[in-house]
Structure formats: C-alpha cells, structure tokens
Amino acid sequence: MALHKLTVSSHGVDFELPSNSPLTDIEWEAGGKNVIPLGCRVGACGACLIKVKQGLDALNPRNDEETAFIELLGYSGADYRLACQCLIRGELAIEVIG
Amino acid sequence: MLNRVKNVGYGDRTPFLNAAASVNLRGEIDSIIDEQVDQWYKTVPQAAHLEGKDVNSAYYKRHLIETAWRIRLLRVAEAKALVEVAKVSPEAAQIWAHYEQEEMLHDDLFIQDLQRVGVSREEFLATEPYLSTKLLAGFFSYLLDHEGPLGVIAYSYLVEYVNVKLEPRKLEALKGSVGESKIVGQISHSHTDINDDHPGEVWAALRFLIKGEQDIAALKRYLAEHQKVLAMYFNELYLDTLASPQAKVA
Numbered sequence A: 001m002a003l004h005k006l007t008v009s010s011h012g013v014d015f016e017l018p019s020n021s022p023l024t025d026i027e028w029e030a031g032g033k034n035v036i037p038l039g040c041r042v043g044a045c046g047a048c049l050i051k052v053k054q055g056l057d058a059l060n061p062r063n064d065e066e067t068a069f070i071e072l073l074g075y076s077g078a079d080y081r082l083a084c085q086c087l088i089r090g091e092l093a094i095e096v097i098g
Numbered sequence B: 001m002l003n004r005v006k007n008v009g010y011g012d013r014t015p016f017l018n019a020a021a022s023v024n025l026r027g028e029i030d031s032i033i034d035e036q037v038d039q040w041y042k043t044v045p046q047a048a049h050l051e052g053k054d055v056n057s058a059y060y061k062r063h064l065i066e067t068a069w070r071i072r073l074l075r076v077a078e079a080k081a082l083v084e085v086a087k088v089s090p091e092a093a094q095i096w097a098h099y100e101q102e103e104m105l106h107d108d109l110f111i112q113d114l115q116r117v118g119v120s121r122e123e124f125l126a127t128e129p130y131l132s133t134k135l136l137a138g139f140f141s142y143l144l145d146h147e148g149p150l151g152v153i154a155y156s157y158l159v160e161y162v163n164v165k166l167e168p169r170k171l172e173a174l175k176g177s178v179g180e181s182k183i184v185g186q187i188s189h190s191h192t193d194i195n196d197d198h199p200g201e202v203w204a205a206l207r208f209l210i211k212g213e214q215d216i217a218a219l220k221r222y223l224a225e226h227q228k229v230l231a232m233y234f235n236e237l238y239l240d241t242l243a244s245p246q247a248k249v250a
Helices: A023-028 A064-072 B019-043 B057-088 B090-103 B107-116 B121-126 B131-146 B150-182 B184-195 B198-209 B213-241 B245-249
Strands: A003-008 A013-018 A049-054 A080-082 A092-096
Touching (some): A013 A023, A064 A080, A064 B184, B019 B213, B057 B090, B057 B107, B057 B131, B057 B150, B057 B198, B090 B198, B107 B121, B131 B213, B150 B184
Parallel strands (some): A003 A092
Antiparallel strands (some): A049 A080, A049 A092
16 A cells, blocks of 8 residues: 655654545654644544645545535635545645644 | 344334424423523622633633543443433434534543643643532433433533533633633634534434423423533532632631
C-alpha cells in the first residue's frame, strides 16, 4: 500500500499515511497529537477545519454536507476542508485553521 | 408454536405518539423545561455566573474540568443504554447510536479549552470529579438497571434543549470575559448541537421509547430529577470556588 506525505505547514511537521487514511490518523503518529484539533470526528463540530495549500486533488471530494457546514463556519473556497472528512490519496500540504 | 425470544423490539412498532401527537408533546415538554430554566436561575447559586462580564478563573476552569468528566463518564452509561434501547426499539437505537457517534468524543473539546487557559491534560486527568458528577453517572446506572433507558435518553433531551437555547448567550459572554480564541472547543461543541439539531435527534429517539401515558408521566419526572442532580453539581461548584469561607462552613 502506498504511503503519502502530509505536510502541516502551520506546524512545520510532516507525516506519512497509507492511501485512503483519514487525515485525523496523524493523531496516532509520533508527534501528531494535538497538531489538528479534533472534536466529533464525524464532520459535525468544525474543530478540525484546515486549508489545503497543495494537493487538493489528493483528497476525496467534498460532499454537500461538508461544503454547507464549512460555509456556515464562514469559509468559502474549495480549499477549505474538515480534516475528519478527508482521505489522503497523494502528496498533500495543509494549514490548520480550527 | 412456542417462541421464547423476547427483548428484540419486534411486536407492534407503531409509535404510541403519531406525528402530530409527538409535536404536541414535544411542545409541552419544552414548556416544562422553560419553567425549569426559570426556576434554575432563581434557585441555583451563581447560575448566571458564566454569562457575566467577570468570570472567576477557578470557577471557570473547574466547570470545564467537571464538564469533560461528566461527558466522559456519561458516554459509558449512554453506550450501555444503547443495549437497553435496542431491546425495546431498534429504531430508537439507530437514532441513539448516531447521536452518540457525534457526541462520543466531545469531552476532548472541553479539555482543549482547558489547555487554552493553562490547565494541562495531565492536570485534568489528575483531578477526580466532584461527588455530584459521580452521582449523576450513578443515577444513570440505576436507571438502566431498574427503570429502563427512558430516563437516560430524557437527560440528553434536557441538556440538548437547554444548550441550544442558552449556550449561544453564554458563549457570547465568554468571548468577552475569557476570550474568543480560548473557547474554540466550546464553540465547536455548540455547532454540533445547533446545526445538527441534536434536540430533534434525541426527541426522535424518545418518541419510539414512549409506549403509553405512564411513559409520558415518567419523562416529566425524569426531567425534574435530572435538574435536581445537575443543581447539586452547580452548588458543589459554587461552594468549592466562589463561596466565601463563611458560606462553606454553613
């Protein structure tokens, strides 16, 4: 299974995750705890809001619910995602907003 | 032919409350809770403290600690409640499981806010919860063993209804007194309750558990009893933090 590099530019740290891992899995990697604030982990609270700096195509697409909730939080633009809803499929760089 | 299987939620699955009756009862219950809230502000010491301009640091921090513990302890009981709910109504169990999925890890949001005001996770873990917090968890255990899951689900309806109604006001005040950047976790928690309509979700589960007039009467009593136990907590919090030495001795 392929490993993909995830760079969290706001924290200056990198991780490697297997393909289709949720981004929130970095919690279980060394140095990964508390990098992305986590709450419900099911797309309902907004704690894990991120901005994709590079590699938007390396994530599963946003669904309507996630889009609507992110807009409700006051963010527009396809590059805003909820980390708990994201599955990594390629090299990716993100910034933590939440 | 004899079939001895029971406790699987088959039989007549039509809810006792049809759609209109459910809406009417929910309106009645909401009015009861509104009155309970009025009483709350009149009788619980410093009930509106967190809505004020000056928030006592010890009160605020201990409230977050107890809230995180309460959420964590009650999640265990609410997970056990899923079993009891499934025995009565798998329809209610499906809803309850979804609600619990969304709420299950919310203690972490409060722990994150504790860290934002200088209380480490280690300090939180080293703080044993108040007796009143333990008693609430114990009440849940009693209910599941001896009265059934209705009382446990009723608690969630009470807190979800009150949270949606009052939490935005409290959070606006905390933005000023504590700082918006320090209450990010509590804001996220509130997002789930309001945007995901958690009161509606819990009511949908309750509707399937109400099998007759006795359950309606029981629901009303549970709401009052949960309020009493929560009042014990706020009293304990007040005595431990805000109260003067004279008040503590009395």
